[in-house]
Amino acid sequence: MLGGTKLDPALTNALVERWRPMTHTFHLLCDECIFTLENIDLELGLLMDGAVLTGVASVGDWSAICEQLLGKVPNKFSGSRIEMKWLEDNFNYIDNSTSAVEREQHA
Numbered sequence: 001m002l003g004g005t006k007l008d009p010a011l012t013n014a015l016v017e018r019w020r021p022m023t024h025t026f027h028l029l030c031d032e033c034i035f036t037l038e039n040i041d042l043e044l045g046l047l048m049d050g051a052v053l054t055g056v057a058s059v060g061d062w063s064a065i066c067e068q069l070l071g072k073v074p075n076k077f078s079g080s081r082i083e084m085k086w087l088e089d090n091f092n093y094i095d096n097s098t099s100a101v102e103r104e105q106h107a
Contacts, residue, residue, distance in 0.1 A: 071105045 018026045024035075062080060066073045074086045094106045 069105065071102070 015026060018028060020027055062077050063073045066082070070091075072090055074082050091106045094103060098106075
């Protein structure tokens with residue numbers, strides 16, 4: 001079974017209460033906390049160099065995109081959203097005999 005991150009409602013609420021949108025910071029008991037691009041790079045490993053993407057993306061067929069990327073299509077969409085429960089039910093477990101494509105879909 002793949003490991004995952006469980007959301008902690010109390011922690012989420014505490015962070016929301018301490019978020020200051022005017023300065024894009026969290027005000028904590030110890031001091032002010034800012035998330036920088038370097039933090040995001042270190043935590044998530046996202047690339048920060050290359051072309052910048054801006055603007056609105058228009059996507060026509062979410063079913064086709066899900067089929068292409070996930071190999072499965074959910075019963076329903078909420079706009080462009082997929083329910084986390086559906087993702088958990090369909091991609092929570094992967095065994096050692098799966099193909100490289102199936103491992104990529106689970107990732």
